[in-house]
Amino acid sequence: MTTLMDLYDEKVAEGLLLRDPAQEEALPHFERIRTELAKPVKKGFFRKAPEPPKGLYLWGGVGRGKSMLMDMFVESLHVPVRRVHFHAFMQEMQSELHRLREQGVEDPVVPMAKKVSDAVKVLAFDEMQITDIGDAMLVGRLFEQLFAAGTVVVTTSNRVPDDLYKDGLNRQLFLPFIKQIKERLEVRELASEKDHRQDRLKGAQVYFCPVTPETRAKIDHIWQELTHGHEEVLTLHIKTRKVELPRYWNGVARASFYDLCGQPLGPADYLALADAVRVLVIEDIPRLGRGNFNEAKRFVTLVDALYEAKVKLIASAVDEPESLYVEGAGAFEFERTASRLREMQDADWGKPI
Template sequence: MHRSLTQIYDGRVAAGTLRADAAQRAVLPLLDRVRAELEAPVKKPGLFGLFAKPPEPIRGLYLWGGVGRGKSMLMDLFGEAVAVPKRRVHFHAFMQEVQGKIDGHRRAREEDPIQPVAAEIAAAVRLLCFDEMQITDIADAMIVGRLFDEMFKRGVTVVTTSNRPPVDLYKNGLNRQLFLPFIEILSSRLEVHEIVSETDYRLHRLAGAEVYFAPAGTAAHKKMDALWNELTGHDGTTKLRIEVKGRSVVIPQYHNGVGRARFWDLCGAMLGPADYLAIAGALRVLMIDDIPHLSASNFNEAKRFVTLIDALYEGKVRLICSAADVPERLYNEGEGSFEFARTASRLREMQSADWSQENR
């Protein structure tokens, strides 16, 4: 008889490869329930099987919680243990694949391209394990409800992680009312569980830590690198591409809800409020390198920076940055310098140890 996920977890804690966490351990029976139902022998239809009602699909699991709660580790544990045809994939990458397949069927002039895509997925796997379910692109938002409904009808089980509860997916998105049926589908087909952990393995390291480094330079970059490695476990070489209104917004470095970019990546490009809102919706922590002095000479970049900070502030995204000067001296002269006082105040407020928790 195979070991339960709790037994595997406890074994790794005893071996010193994991730190015990009660909130993580509480998730394991929920995952074991999904595993047991997936691995149970499939009942063969009887004499009248042709007319029998199809079996109820197995209810999956939606795990959500802040960065560093161990969601990806729990998904790894589950994925390694369950013995059915399965696939583990980042949700954003999966949706990019799906959009490509749908486009192919549309070019073939098929009336309903979603059904054959769902059928193809169901023929390959019984279990889909998604990392970081998030919806930031209207194209995804408009098809995801029907796609998942068709997959569920074909017996695909979904286990997913997210930084947000289902009700907050695609929050404030364009035509969000058309997306609401997907939230209903998720809530009925997946058990929703929040991981509320006293130990936030990454963000707790920021409590009381310096998160604004000025002046930018070698010393500041070393401190930024050290925090990046703490937050990502040295695993941050992946880019995050966020689709916004048919174009891609790229965060050059990304891992598990933590992103890092230079000022010029974010404010030197032709980005607007929708882009910055999408960034804030996709991240829990953003690290920005090399914020320069702002003035009339870089007025457009300064305006974008103000918009970015507003989006991060409203989205309760933790900010870590290196800058040419302290917030109050970043923008001393030229048009817009007076209005920048509010941004400087927000930059100060966002440095407090428990700012993002206080403002949730």
């Protein structure tokens, strides 16, 4: 049987990965779960279902390869699995909670958890973190039900379990969830000294103009480097609205100018977007002016949100920042946006990716 270490060695031999001792040390913990899940289940009327394997909580700094290892693990499974960003999953659960409450369901957490556990055997999360009090109050009961149903949870995080929802409001009510993590998941640190992902953009061109087949190909290459060819739709829930990012993976999102600025979005939407991603690829920024004044105003608001949140921006545009908006109402105000777009091209700009 091909093991995860075999798959890792193949990728190193093909030049797709650089060997990292810390990553190699983490592989057996994924392999343990994979092996247990691959065992045939003996069926019989009086047979008790086997205990599910203990899950995994892999934490460590950004860019250390946690998501890459998770991808290998998920792709090797032959049981129903869902790979999803933790933030997106919790937004989905909050939306379902609201829907069931409106229907008068007395305890909506039970059917919510059953729906998830009936669909998958393994939940594979990227970036477990809790910043919202609503999520903090929900996760304990939700995951208690999921664990009771035999769902195996494997997750990555940038922080040790004890630091989840640190200094959060009513944190004492969240502490039982941390206890569940320690009991149900094996907690391991990926203590690599190298930030593999940061190196991919260090000093690289991130602003492309004009828009040509060549610049599109360069952005495609960056996207492939950052996502390894994986992507999904990320749905952000802002109050009663939904904002969809058509292409997303592991903190990196990609959308067109029209996707983000041609729609009736506002500051709250852009703040939620900036909070959800570390890198945003925005393509086909047009010439701005009287003819698309509303779109231009939204773009200014979007750039402000990204700038304040230190989101790394990769963009393609019809021209250089200073030449995007040269006449008409709003041209003077756009000078600050152009300055920010220029600053965001700096090699050291942005939070770790």
